[in-house]
Amino acid sequence: MELKTVQTNRVPVRYYEGGSGRPLVFLHGAGGLDLDLDFLDALAQRFHVYAPLVPGYGDSEECAELRDMLDFTLHTWDVVERLGLKDPILAGFSMGGMIAGEMAAIAPNDVSRLALIAPAGLWLDQHPIPDIFAMLPFELPGYLFYDAEAGAKILSAGTDMSDPKFLQAFLVQNARQLGAAGKILFPIPERGLASRLYRIKAKTVLIWGEGDKLIPPVYAREFQRGIAGAEVVMIPRAGHVAPFEKPAEVIGAMARLQ
Amino acid sequence: MRFTWFNLMPWPYLPADFREKNRSVWVDIDSRLFDPEKSHDVYNGYLDMLEYAGSLGFDGIGVNEHHQNAYGLMPSPNIIAASLARRTDDVALVVLGASIALYNPPLRVAEEFSMLDCISGGRLVAGFPVGTSMDTNYCYGTIPGLTRERYKEAHELIRRAWAEREPFAFNGRYTKLRYVNLWPRPIQQPHPPIHIPGGGSIETFDFCIDNTYSYSYLSFGGYIRGQALMQGYWDRVAERNAPDASPYRAGFAQTICVADTDADAERLYAKHVSYFYNRCLHVYPGFADAPGYRTIKTIQKGILSQYAPQTMFQELPWKELVENGSVIAGSPETVRQRMEDLIKKLRVGNIFCLFQIGDMPKDKCMHSTRLFAEQVMPKLRNVFPEYADDGRFWCKPLAKRATPAALRAESELAGVER
Numbered sequence: 001m002e003l004k005t006v007q008t009n010r011v012p013v014r015y016y017e018g019g020s021g022r023p024l025v026f027l028h029g030a031g032g033l034d035l036d037l038d039f040l041d042a043l044a045q046r047f048h049v050y051a052p053l054v055p056g057y058g059d060s061e062e063c064a065e066l067r068d069m070l071d072f073t074l075h076t077w078d079v080v081e082r083l084g085l086k087d088p089i090l091a092g093f094s095m096g097g098m099i100a101g102e103m104a105a106i107a108p109n110d111v112s113r114l115a116l117i118a119p120a121g122l123w124l125d126q127h128p129i130p131d132i133f134a135m136l137p138f139e140l141p142g143y144l145f146y147d148a149e150a151g152a153k154i155l156s157a158g159t160d161m162s163d164p165k166f167l168q169a170f171l172v173q174n175a176r177q178l179g180a181a182g183k184i185l186f187p188i189p190e191r192g193l194a195s196r197l198y199r200i201k202a203k204t205v206l207i208w209g210e211g212d213k214l215i216p217p218v219y220a221r222e223f224q225r226g227i228a229g230a231e232v233v234m235i236p237r238a239g240h241v242a243p244f245e246k247p248a249e250v251i252g253a254m255a256r257l258q
Numbered sequence: 259m260r261f262t263w264f265n266l267m268p269w270p271y272l273p274a275d276f277r278e279k280n281r282s283v284w285v286d287i288d289s290r291l292f293d294p295e296k297s298h299d300v301y302n303g304y305l306d307m308l309e310y311a312g313s314l315g316f317d318g319i320g321v322n323e324h325h326q327n328a329y330g331l332m333p334s335p336n337i338i339a340a341s342l343a344r345r346t347d348d349v350a351l352v353v354l355g356a357s358i359a360l361y362n363p364p365l366r367v368a369e370e371f372s373m374l375d376c377i378s379g380g381r382l383v384a385g386f387p388v389g390t391s392m393d394t395n396y397c398y399g400t401i402p403g404l405t406r407e408r409y410k411e412a413h414e415l416i417r418r419a420w421a422e423r424e425p426f427a428f429n430g431r432y433t434k435l436r437y438v439n440l441w442p443r444p445i446q447q448p449h450p451p452i453h454i455p456g457g458g459s460i461e462t463f464d465f466c467i468d469n470t471y472s473y474s475y476l477s478f479g480g481y482i483r484g485q486a487l488m489q490g491y492w493d494r495v496a497e498r499n500a501p502d503a504s505p506y507r508a509g510f511a512q513t514i515c516v517a518d519t520d521a522d523a524e525r526l527y528a529k530h531v532s533y534f535y536n537r538c539l540h541v542y543p544g545f546a547d548a549p550g551y552r553t554i555k556t557i558q559k560g561i562l563s564q565y566a567p568q569t570m571f572q573e574l575p576w577k578e579l580v581e582n583g584s585v586i587a588g589s590p591e592t593v594r595q596r597m598e599d600l601i602k603k604l605r606v607g608n609i610f611c612l613f614q615i616g617d618m619p620k621d622k623c624m625h626s627t628r629l630f631a632e633q634v635m636p637k638l639r640n641v642f643p644e645y646a647d648d649g650r651f652w653c654k655p656l657a658k659r660a661t662p663a664a665l666r667a668e669s670e671l672a673g674v675e676r
Contacts, residue, residue, distance in 0.1 A: 064407075067404060067431075133395075133402075133548055133549065134285075134396065134542075134544040134545055134548075135544055136543060136544050139544075164560075168557065168558070168560065171547075171557050172554055172557050172558065174549045175549050175550055175552060175553075175554055175557055176554065177549070178549035178550065179402060179403040179549050179550025179551075180403065180550070182401055182402050182403050182548070182549060182550045183401055183403055183404065186395070186399075186401050186402060186548070186550075187395070187396070187399045187401075
């Protein structure tokens with residue numbers, strides 16, 4: 001995968017590109033793309049993958065003009081447009097799934113294939129989604145991974161919170177990334193998508209880790225109820241970060257869209 | 259010098275094992291720890307203390323806003339200030355302040371502050387905090403990354419509402435109003451003095467300097483630790499070419515305990531100070547700083563929340579708290595020396611004095627307050643004689659103010675008329 005830049009009206013956007021085949025746009029979750037790079041490499045074996053970063057993620061420039069769900073949705077359409085893509089397969093994980101769902105709802109005639117991997121965007125009072133904005137780093141693995149212990153090792157590799165320099169860099173990255181994510185996820189990761197799901201015309205596959213403790217699988221059924229003809233694929237022995245934990249299974253499920 | 263007797267209004271009944279059994283004093287505090295019947299005496303006792311301080315020659319009595327917080331019982335500081343307006347005279351009502359980004363529309367703050375200024379005869383000192391992340395983001399749901407933009411807009415609306423004499427349309431991003439027409443309007447013109455409590459962000463320094471507002475650092479870490487931050491402020495005052503470096507451009511909150519001797523201070527107050535520092539400041543670090551609340555520039559300057567884990571108070575003994583300046587305690591002479599040191603080192607004209615600490619009962623608190631008012635405060639009045647006439651940052655009350663009528667006389671009069 002190659003890291004490149006594309007300019008929209010508002011901001012230069014960083015994106016990964018690689019592979020060949022049918023174009024596929026992958027939208028990352030609130031954690032960014034750090035955990036997804038191997039997954040993207042594998043995905044690029046089958047598709048021509050474009051994975052743009054939300055402004056503020058990684059080394060990309062922030063964009064103060066992106067304030068609400070409509071801004072995020074149209075911004076991402078702008079990116080697709082500037083990449084010169086027409087009706088790519090639209091895929092999104094977690095927060096990215098929320099954005100992809102909104103894109104498909106707002107422009108139903110421009111999306112014919114949609115893959116939502118543990119998307120955010122709905123809220124069930126009986127199944128509240130834990131507050132990622134109030135979590136300390138050590139609390140995250142338990143919610144993200146099927147195997148929390150292994151996850152903790154992965155997340156803490158190369159980190160040293162007692163080193164002030166590292167801590168500062170960590171806080172800056174958090175402020176940039178989760179600060180941007182908070183515009184559509186804080187304090188409740190729901191911005192009215194439920195009332196717009198009916199507009200989606202795309203052939204849709206909903207992919208979920210069976211052991212997802214952040215957005216529990218009950219949400220898969222809720223999305224399925226809202227999107228006509230949507231198919232649910234449950235991935236065994238996977239948590240929220242299914243693309244990281246079970247890349248082959250997730251890609252296999254996405255391939256059903258071809 | 260201007261001394262404000264400031265009360266946080268802590269809940270005094272947190273159990274001894276609070277830290278072990280609870281994750282936070284704030285946001286998700288166990289609501290079963292609040293007892294409404296007990297709160298009746300708690301509130302009225304705190305009002306008594308504020309009114310008592312108002313009678314002892316303090317320049318101001320001060321209140322602030324916190325939500326879902328066991329060391330702050332004032333989600334609405336204006337309710338407390340309104341009740342103080344009636345039984346006090348000659349003392350500023352310092353509301354430090356109302357979190358203007360949290361009200362919809364924020365015009366509400368302009369209205370309530372106007373009412374307070376009118377009822378009190380121009381005694382209001384207004385505070386416009388951005389608000390802590392706990393209050394603003396976690397309790398009141400404001401999106402962290404948009405908090406400052408929202409604050410800025412609320413500030414603009416309030417200032418215009420106070421200033422303009424004709425109804426105007428306000429087309430903000432967060433507030434749209436067709437007819438802004440403030441009624442009632444504040445006595446103090448062009449507006450009551452404004453103080454901004456801050457936690458060290460550069461943007462807030464600049465905002466105060468550019469608007470001639472007083473910057474207040476309300477830390478619990480004491481003046482020795484607060485010195486670096488206040489120096490940062492004064493450096494900024496110089497860098498931005500402010501017309502002067504008046505000490506009244508700045509304020510500082512300090513915990514103070516006065517007794518007849520240093521030993522008495524420890525004997526009388528140590529356990530209440532420990533209650534505050536070791537139970538009330540037990541804030542879950544996940545609530546300290548919502549990502550996006552603090553700007554990148556500020557984080558890069560190394561300014562972290564005082565509730566962040568690196569600076570969170572561990573079980574701190576009295577001796578250490580006194581030595582590191584978190585608490586200024588001792589005989590009147592000891593306290594005078596340290597206060598003078600604070601005032602000069604930080605160059606602050608406004609002191610927000612915290613005498614009621616943790617679960618300190620009324621009698622002890624009044625004892626400490628009276629000793630300070632009688633034996634310490636008079637000796638500290640003239641630290642900055644060259645700025646004695648700087649009234650820009652303080653209220654200007656009406657010369658002739660109403661006094662509440664005696665209740666019995668009034669009812670008798672009503673009887674005669676009938």
